[in-house]
Amino acid sequence: MQETNVINFRPDAFIPYGRQSIDENDINAVIEVLQSNWLTSGPKISEFEAAVADYAGAQEAVAVSSGTAALHAAIYALNISVNDEVILPPITFAATANAIIYQGGTPVLADVSPDTLLIDPAQVEKRITDKTKAIIGVDYSGHPCDYDALRAIAEKYGLYLIADSCHAIGALYKDQHISRLADLTVLSFHPVKHITTGEGGMVLTNIDRLVERMRRFRNHGIDVDASQRQTNGSWHYQITDTGFNYRLTDIQCALGLSQMKKLPVFLARRRQIAGQYDRSLLRIKGIVPLTVKSDVRHAYHLYVIRVQNGLSRRQMFQHLREAGIGVNVHYIPIHHHPYYQKTLGYQKGDFPVADTAYEEIISLPIFPDMTDGEVETVLKTINMFTRTQGGEINDTVRQ
Numbered sequence: 001m002q003e004t005n006v007i008n009f010r011p012d013a014f015i016p017y018g019r020q021s022i023d024e025n026d027i028n029a030v031i032e033v034l035q036s037n038w039l040t041s042g043p044k045i046s047e048f049e050a051a052v053a054d055y056a057g058a059q060e061a062v063a064v065s066s067g068t069a070a071l072h073a074a075i076y077a078l079n080i081s082v083n084d085e086v087i088l089p090p091i092t093f094a095a096t097a098n099a100i101i102y103q104g105g106t107p108v109l110a111d112v113s114p115d116t117l118l119i120d121p122a123q124v125e126k127r128i129t130d131k132t133k134a135i136i137g138v139d140y141s142g143h144p145c146d147y148d149a150l151r152a153i154a155e156k157y158g159l160y161l162i163a164d165s166c167h168a169i170g171a172l173y174k175d176q177h178i179s180r181l182a183d184l185t186v187l188s189f190h191p192v193k194h195i196t197t198g199e200g201g202m203v204l205t206n207i208d209r210l211v212e213r214m215r216r217f218r219n220h221g222i223d224v225d226a227s228q229r230q231t232n233g234s235w236h237y238q239i240t241d242t243g244f245n246y247r248l249t250d251i252q253c254a255l256g257l258s259q260m261k262k263l264p265v266f267l268a269r270r271r272q273i274a275g276q277y278d279r280s281l282l283r284i285k286g287i288v289p290l291t292v293k294s295d296v297r298h299a300y301h302l303y304v305i306r307v308q309n310g311l312s313r314r315q316m317f318q319h320l321r322e323a324g325i326g327v328n329v330h331y332i333p334i335h336h337h338p339y340y341q342k343t344l345g346y347q348k349g350d351f352p353v354a355d356t357a358y359e360e361i362i363s364l365p366i367f368p369d370m371t372d373g374e375v376e377t378v379l380k381t382i383n384m385f386t387r388t389q390g391g392e393i394n395d396t397v398r399q
Contacts, residue, residue, distance in 0.1 A: 014325075016367070018192030018365070019191065020196045021369045033250050033254040039249060044250035045248060048197075048260075051260050052256075055263070056169070058177075059206045060208065062203045062214040062218065064203070064218045067189070067200075070186040070188070070201030071098075073214045078133065080100065080104075083131055085107075085133065086108065086133060087108045087110050087128070088119070089109065089119035089136075090109045091112050093330075094331075111351040114353050114356075117354075118140055119136075120353070128157055132159060135154055138164040139166075139167050139178065140167060141363075142167045143168070143290070147182065162184045162185075163181055163184070164186050167302065170267040179204040184207075184210065185203070185204040187203075188201050194301065195262075195266065198252055218246035219245070221239045269370075270368065273300070277364060277375070280379045281382070286389075287382060289306075300366055304362070306357065308360055311386065323377075325377070329358075335348065
């Protein structure tokens, strides 16, 4: 990627699976806020919310302190509580399930489709009961879910639809931005995501009545924030409900605003790297990238492969790590964790598609500052592993 003045802190000997891309413009944007009157609850919050909403085609955006906080705010906004059930896939980070539990609700798992590892709409419909209140589609790796099917199910049964799009800012489903596909769309700005605010998250929605509820929730349940009180010259406020300190600072929002200007370039580079992987892995027997549907524009937060045909995922993981390639596994399924087994009654084997996939998946490095040489190093190391394991490989790594 052609970037000027990129501040690159990673050790040359190690290629992480993901990392932030920070340049001098980002640093200067943060310095400007540090020299201003507002470090938090100031004007940069609404500026950042407006920038993301405008990019994604949403009417409203609510910035919060993390992707987890955004999930929690979304669940809270829908009044999900004790005796309510929310359906979600087992292949996701624990925060998706935890946000439901925070509000007293019950996560209900539905298995995934074997080609994309996205929640299977047919399995969703089988899990619906009279307690079901919402469905969460997780845009795993940056690939949008089948939102037409999920929306049809939600409307049939009178349910809310949440898009956990923490992997998928910039993704398109049938030429529509992700924010237009669900009642609430959740984003994350962790350093390995497409843009970063250090930590941070956001909820996008076109439902006006949910917006003020989430804004109060992020600020202890207070009806007017500090900047509003200063503008009005008032000290008075009321706590209208239990809330949390989930505020995102002006410092972080300044970084986010600077990062948003580069998002198209970041997405283009991720897709370019994914194309290099696609072409070179195509003929390696036993290494199978996840399917990308023809009606989506993938955002490639992750590039996930499945290790099959007798090859060992454990050995391949170890081989790549020893070579200085920071591969990872996303994720240990929800029902494999002791907490959810104890509290929800799930066990390993309950969701066979997710269980099989978990034994095979590896996330390869993909991030905007990754060089072509680093991509080639990853591919050559995979080729070397498959050669030692007797797999069929390309004679050369094709770029």
